[in-house]
Amino acid sequence: MTGPEWQQQPFAQAPPDVRGAARPAWRRRKAVLLGGAGLVVALVAGLVVWVSVPNGSADPAGAAASASGAPPAEVGAAAADALQAWPAVQLTVSYQPGVYGEQDPPVTEADLTVTADGQAAGTLREPEAGSADAAWSGGQLYLQGDPEFWAQQDPQYADILTSAGRWVKPEKRSGYYMLDNFGVDAGTITPKALAELVRQVTSAPDVQRDGPWQTQDGHPATAYTARGWTVLIGDEAPHAVLALGGNPHASDGPVRPAAWRPAGPMVAGPAVYRPLQADDPDGNDTGPYVSMAPRQATQDKADATRSAVASASAEAVTDDGAGRLGGQRASSGPEFEINELTPSLCTSPTCTHTIEVTNSGAQAADATLYTNDPGDPGAPSPLGTLAPGQSKQVTFSHANLAPATGGTVNYTVNVWVYSSALYGPDPDVAERLRARGLQPDKQSELSSIDVPLRPAATRLLDAMTKDTPTSGSDAEKVNASALKALNSANRSGQLPLWEKIVDSGRLQNPGDLRRRVSDAGAPGQLGKRRQLEHLVHLLQTDPTARVWYDGNYTADDGKQYHADAIYTSTQDGKPVKRCVQVKALKSLGSLGSNVRDGAQQLNGQKTGSDENCPPGFERVLVIELEPSVGPAMMYGGIRPAVEAFLKGKKSQQARQNLCGPNRTSLVDRLVIVNAAGTHEWTDLGKTLGIPC
Known part of the structure; x- marks a missing residue:
């Protein structure tokens, strides 16, 4: 003031002005059991594991039998009858909002229990930071999320966090409803609705089938696709429904989009693995896509879910997104x-x-x-x-x-006034900002961020500026770019992720922070967002990792190298040095082109890129699967599928993409990440048929 x-x-x-050792930590999506508020959370202890040994079959006419020898409609009817009898269903869910041009939202994961009468409860999780207990009844959503969860929900992001820590009923924010990151009405994912969906898909005149697929223990299954949905059904009686995936907006089906999502035509994303499309590039636009792995819930869980919904409904207050709870102006802090x-x-x-x-x-x-x-x-x-x-x-x-x-x-x-509640425990942080002309209580990019995350935003702003000149034109440019980057981090919902990076104290190229924060938060940068999530996961799971994030690493030869992530660590008492490229995969058909680009970047061979790994570092290519690859690939142990894909006749070029001159390998470790975990290959020649 x-x-x-x-x-x-x-x-x-006049007075002077005094102004003041770990396992490889690949990012993985995983089911987590979170308690609290008496909610029933479905922890899928044995994720449905699907692997493909595809034969390339597809049946546009829908008349062919499944691998079991029965027509699709007959298999679907048997599977649906069994599913519809469940008192409740437990679901592991991955939901990706539509990606249209400039949007690059996070993938929200959920563990849910849904009763036969449409009561639902469980947990929502954002990548690496942020979670919320959730309940649904009659189309009404109830949420109790932490500040990190709300900071990733548009349109307010971290500017308004009054919802944090209490049960709320979502209302309109800036003209539309919040929680766009999970745009499916969980109360409609009942056993009956899933059974109806299975019947619609398998009885459609244009149903396509893909298979045979296999479970991890060798049992066969078939994927059926129609009406914008794919269902995976066991070929052996009683024909269990094992996974489903599709776009809730694609058709007027029983699983409905959330009432708080804007209505309108959507384009379904790729639904199922197509082995003949070996090098199709991913498009920029994909519709919303939800992948689900169901299993039967007991009557006790159904009863507990109804109790949890009743409790949430009784406690919830209306939050209109403007900081008013129950009609009264509320503050999140001092x-x-x-x-x-x-x-x-x-x-x-x-x-x-x-x-x-x-x-x-x-x-x-x-x-x-x-x-x-x-x-x-x-x-x-x-x-x-x-x-x-x-x-x-x-x-x-x-x-x-x-x-x-x-x-x-x-x-x-x-x-x-300095307060640790506003600016964190170290008063020197705020003093450093003031010394360079950035007043924390007056910079709108900082002061607009609500109290729970303002200390994190203050530390990020300090980290982006503290090793730069404090006065002169250069300082003004640094200040302006840092404030712009901070605003970008907030408006993209990435502030909780950057908090983890800054607080780790192990980022080795802090001078690049302003540019990296701006890049990751820029519109249309899905790949950059996945790189950021991967980095946060690495720092949280490997306490010894020292990371150069998309920045220059000076090697022993005096030259500088750079990749998505270069890091040093220890594993079992031994030094580890790795150089990593991360790719986001929206359809398995583009695996070949992503492998090619990643391998070239790891070795300094990508035209227009200065990326290259330092000598002596293990070259690691990480492929992150998006939900739009389909439920089989999203929830499966996909090792045989990938191996069959790369060994196939039509994937010869994809195999060659992993080889350099003189038949030298360009990748030392291939990692593919899906909702079931991570899948790694180090002996690429033997396991994948790579000719080098």
């Missing part, structure tokens, strides 16, 4: 008001200023007053903990600055 201009008589000098209680004109030999600090927020917090008052410039005045509505005063005295012969001296006293 900048105070009023004071006048003093006499004295002639807010401090500063008032000057003394006259602006001082004519006595000693001038006194009294500053009053009031906590006008809703949360008690510590407060320390700083000022450049000439009586005690720069010295902190701890006020202790101020409860909501509580005030404390600080008085400063100093000799009159005006000369004894008369005249008036005008000067300004700046005062500000």
Whole structure:
């Protein structure tokens, strides 16, 4: 806060302005059991594991029998009858919102229990940070999420976090409903609805089938695709439904899009693995896609789910997204008001200023007053903990600055409040920002972020600027680019991810932070987002990893190298050095082109790219599967599928993409990540038929 201009008589000098060892930590999607609020959370202990040994069959006419020898409609009817009899269904879900041009949303995962009468409860998780308990009843959603979860929900992101930590009913925000990241009404995913969906797909005149597929223990299954959906059904009686995937908007089916999502035509994403499309590039646009692995829930779980929904409904308050809960304005934390209680004109030999600090927020917090008052410039005045509505005063005295012969001296006293609740536990962070002209309480890019995540935003802003000049034109440029990057991190919902990176203290190229934060948050950068998620996972799972994130690494030969991630670590007491490229795969048909690009980047062979791995580093290519690859690939142990794909006659070029001159291998480790876990290959020649 900048105070009023004071006048003093006499004295002639104005005061100075005092301003203050691990396993390889590949990112993996995984089911997590989260308790709280009595919700029933479905932990899929044995994920349905599907692997493909595809023969390339597809039956557009829908007349051919499945691998079991029975017509699709007959198999579907038997599977649907068994499914419909369940009292409730437990679901492991991956939901990807539509990706259209500039959008690159996260994949939200869920563990849900849905009863036969449409009551649903469970947990939603965003990648690497943020989760929420959720419940559905009659189309109404109830949520209790942490700040990191809400910071990834548009349109407010971290600007309004009043919903955090309490049950709320979502209402419109900026003209549309929140939770766009999970745009399916879970209450419609009942056993009966799933059974109806199975019947619709398998009885459609244009149903396509793909297979045979195999479970991990060797049992056969077939994938059926029609009406924008794919269902995977066991070939052996009783023909269990093992996975489903599709676009809730693609047709007027029983599984419905959420009521809070805008209506409109959507284009279904790829539904099933097509081995003949070996090098098709991924398009920029894909529709929303949900992949689900169901299993039967007990009657006890169904009863517990109904109880959980009733409890959530009773506790939930309306949140209109403008910070008003139950019709009242709510604050997520402390807010401090500063008032000057003394006259602006001082004519006595000693001038006194009294500053009053009031906590006008809703949360008690510590407060320390700083000022450049000439009586005690720069010295902190701890006020202790101020409860909501509580005030404390600080008085400063100093000799009159005006000369004894008369005249008036005008000067300004700046005062500000530091609180760990607002800016984190280290007051030096806020002081460094002020020293370079960034005032945390006045920069809208920072002060607009709600209290729960403002300390994280403050640390990120400090990390992007602290090793740069504090004054001059260069400092102004750094400040501007850092504020722009901070705003980008918030508007893309990535602030919780950057918090993990900064707080790890193990990012080795902090000078690149401003550019990397801006790049990852830029529109249409799905690949950059997946790289960021991979980095956060690495730092959280490997406490010894020191990472160069998309930045230059100086090797022993004195040359600089760079990749998506270069890191050093220890494993079983031995040093580990890896160089990683990360690719996001929206359809398995583009696996060949992604492998080609990644292999070239790892070896400095990609035209227009300066990426190259340092000598002596293991070259790792990570392929992240998006839900739109279809439920079989999303929830499966896909090793045989990938091996069959790359060994096939039509994948000769894909195999060649992994080889360099003189039949040298371009990739030391291939990693493919789906909802079931990670799948790695190191002996590429033997297992994948790579001719090098």
